[in-house]
Amino acid sequence: MKLLRPTLGLLCLLLFAPAMAQDAVNPDPWEGLNRPIFEFNERLDQYLLKPVAKGYQAVLPDPAERGVSNFFSNLRDANSTINAVLQGRPGGAARAGSRFLLNSTIGVLGLFDVASRMGVEPYRTDFGHTLAIWGLPPGPFLMVPMLGPRTVRSGTGTVFDAFTSVEVTIDDVRLRNSLFGLELIDTRARLLKAEELMSGDRYIFVRDAYLQQRRALVNDGVLEDNFSDFGDADWDEDF
Numbered sequence: 001m002k003l004l005r006p007t008l009g010l011l012c013l014l015l016f017a018p019a020m021a022q023d024a025v026n027p028d029p030w031e032g033l034n035r036p037i038f039e040f041n042e043r044l045d046q047y048l049l050k051p052v053a054k055g056y057q058a059v060l061p062d063p064a065e066r067g068v069s070n071f072f073s074n075l076r077d078a079n080s081t082i083n084a085v086l087q088g089r090p091g092g093a094a095r096a097g098s099r100f101l102l103n104s105t106i107g108v109l110g111l112f113d114v115a116s117r118m119g120v121e122p123y124r125t126d127f128g129h130t131l132a133i134w135g136l137p138p139g140p141f142l143m144v145p146m147l148g149p150r151t152v153r154s155g156t157g158t159v160f161d162a163f164t165s166v167e168v169t170i171d172d173v174r175l176r177n178s179l180f181g182l183e184l185i186d187t188r189a190r191l192l193k194a195e196e197l198m199s200g201d202r203y204i205f206v207r208d209a210y211l212q213q214r215r216a217l218v219n220d221g222v223l224e225d226n227f228s229d230f231g232d233a234d235w236d237e238d239f
Contacts, residue, residue: 034143053188074110092123128157149210
């Protein structure tokens with residue numbers, strides 16, 4: 001996790017890259033750089049993340065696994081509240097904020113999703129979405145070491161979201177890093193089934209699926225192509 005902040009800092013600097021204007025013509029002008037990084041991530045996943053995620057699923061009972069996923073989903077609701085305010089969407093802020101309050105209290109720190117049972121649906125958003133609403137173009141596609149697919153805009157949003165997350169308020173460094181690690185493993189475990197859908201060139205598949213998901217987020221859920229089997233939760237800024 002020591003590499004996380006320098007990597008995110010690099011993404012923040014890339015926000016001002018002149019290449020951002022090229023995304024309408026070619027969304028992946030850095031493919032020559034992205035592919036080797038993708039291969040590195042694939043090897044890291046093959047030998048570390050995927051085996052750990054499989055072990056995590058095998059050891060943890062389904063109710064406990066759902067509780068962990070609910071816990072981190074609840075933390076994302078807190079971040080969604082902040083971004084909904086920045087987007088000037090009071091309705092979204094009220095939904096996300098209400099979910100966070102309900103699940104953090106009645107739902108025992110978010111382990112139980114009582115808000116959904118009460119009819120309070122999620123409002124999923126992030127700072128990359130906020131930047132889109134503010135008029136910033138997505139910029140080129142970028143494969144980030146360890147973190148996976150991004151655009152320059154969504155990657156810059158990751159910087160903001162990382163520094164405004166609930167986890168960073170924890171003073172205990174070991175506990176904070178443990179939570180980040182557990183969230184990564186939980187996210188990877190949820191992607192195990194989705195991985196079966198991949199076909200052909202894996203790089204192209206991941207790139208196109210990610211770009212489609214980001215467009216759907218910016219367009220408030222309107223999909224242009226059928227990548228719906230991946231689901232928003234699978235790709236939610238989790239990598």
